Amino acid sequence: MATRSGKGYPRTSLPDAISKETPQPKNKTKANSCTAKFEKLSTRSSRTSEKLKLERQLAIQKVELEFKERELELKLEKLKIQKEMEKTKALLDVVEESVRLESDEDEVDQVITPNILSDMLEDAPNDNVVRFLETMPQSAAEAEDKEEKGTLRELVNSFRLPRIHVEKFKGDPLKYPVWLSTFDNLIASRVSTPSEKLNLLSQHLEGEPLTMIKGYLLLQDKAAYDKARAKLQYWYGGDAVISRAFLGKLESWPKINGKDSAGLKGFSNFLDEIRAAKESKRDLGVLDYPQENYKMVAKLPLHIESKWRTFIMKYQNNKGHFPPFEEFAQFIAERAQEANIPMFECHREAATPYQQKSPPSKKACVLLKPPGNKDFCA
Numbered sequence: 001m002a003t004r005s006g007k008g009y010p011r012t013s014l015p016d017a018i019s020k021e022t023p024q025p026k027n028k029t030k031a032n033s034c035t036a037k038f039e040k041l042s043t044r045s046s047r048t049s050e051k052l053k054l055e056r057q058l059a060i061q062k063v064e065l066e067f068k069e070r071e072l073e074l075k076l077e078k079l080k081i082q083k084e085m086e087k088t089k090a091l092l093d094v095v096e097e098s099v100r101l102e103s104d105e106d107e108v109d110q111v112i113t114p115n116i117l118s119d120m121l122e123d124a125p126n127d128n129v130v131r132f133l134e135t136m137p138q139s140a141a142e143a144e145d146k147e148e149k150g151t152l153r154e155l156v157n158s159f160r161l162p163r164i165h166v167e168k169f170k171g172d173p174l175k176y177p178v179w180l181s182t183f184d185n186l187i188a189s190r191v192s193t194p195s196e197k198l199n200l201l202s203q204h205l206e207g208e209p210l211t212m213i214k215g216y217l218l219l220q221d222k223a224a225y226d227k228a229r230a231k232l233q234y235w236y237g238g239d240a241v242i243s244r245a246f247l248g249k250l251e252s253w254p255k256i257n258g259k260d261s262a263g264l265k266g267f268s269n270f271l272d273e274i275r276a277a278k279e280s281k282r283d284l285g286v287l288d289y290p291q292e293n294y295k296m297v298a299k300l301p302l303h304i305e306s307k308w309r310t311f312i313m314k315y316q317n318n319k320g321h322f323p324p325f326e327e328f329a330q331f332i333a334e335r336a337q338e339a340n341i342p343m344f345e346c347h348r349e350a351a352t353p354y355q356q357k358s359p360p361s362k363k364a365c366v367l368l369k370p371p372g373n374k375d376f377c378a
Contacts, residue, residue: 168206173245176236194222201228243283246274258301261339268336271329278325287325304335
């Protein structure tokens with residue numbers, strides 16, 4: 001637009017001029033920003049709640065899955081046990097059928113064999129041919145059949161065996177070797193897993209031995225079973241422990257009375273037990289010394305001690321040294337046999353304690369004076 005002076009001015013519309021001249025209010029700008037923030041927060045909150053809901057649903061699904069897996073494992077285990085039971089039942093049926101057939105064959109053999117033998121005797125074959133036929137080896141099929149029958153017979157006999165009973169070990173070292181051998185042969189050999197062996201081991205212990213291995217029951221593995229066995233062996237099965245137990249029991253043995261034949265026999269049996277253990281327990285070699293022998297002789301009756309002194313003199317004159325423990329045990333065994341001759345046992349009377357007899361009571365005399373002034377003793 002030209003002016004009078006010839007200068008031009010920019011042309012501006014009326015709304016633009018008003019908008020430029022009129023400023024926007026500040027409150028409206030703040031409201032818009034708050035609204036945007038609120039929308040963001042609500043969106044974030046909704047996403048968080050949705051996330052929690054999904055996580056909760058996922059956890060529930062995991063629990064349900066684990067439950068289903070456990071249920072499936074139980075079903076599989078049940079099927080496995082049922083299959084094992086069916087196998088055992090089938091094996092038992094086979095064994096019973098085999099036993100029945102074997103008994104039938106024995107009956108048939110008892111009936112047929114005499115007839116066959118009679119027919120063979122009628123033919124009167126050559127003796128050399130008969131001996132040759134008897135020495136002929138059996139065929140492989142017959143040998144295999146006989147072996148199978150023997151195995152089945154052993155299996156049937158095992159079913160008929162009485163229930164196995166092993167006493168509990170309570171801590172006596174003298175009983176440990178026998179108990180351990182019985183446990184291994186009758187129980188541990190029939191179990192395959194170490195956990196079962198460990199549980200059965202704990203069931204056959206009592207007192208201090210059971211307390212000693214209780215800590216290993218929590219592990220239930222082969223290492224725990226081996227450690228439990230090693231600990232029992234250290235405290236109850238070592239040579240020094242068993243030897244000390246023998247010597248302690250021998251030292252505490254009571255003195256034997258001169259007429260106590262049963263006590264002498266019991267002492268002889270214990271000496272035989274020591275003699276058997278002395279072959280593998282080197283610590284029992286101290287019983288060969290005269291000092292230890294004197295302790296044992298002090299428990300004998302006087303007449304047996306006198307005979308042993310005579311035996312020592314003769315032995316030293318012949319051998320040149322003091323008799324060992326084995327000679328003493330044999331000597332006591334012979335004296336025990338002399339004191340316990342079976343033919344004399346029926347005439348032996350049990351010793352009764354001496355009882356002082358009281359004098360017979362005198363009859364009391366009461367004087368009666370009937371008519372006639374005569375005295376009577378009632």
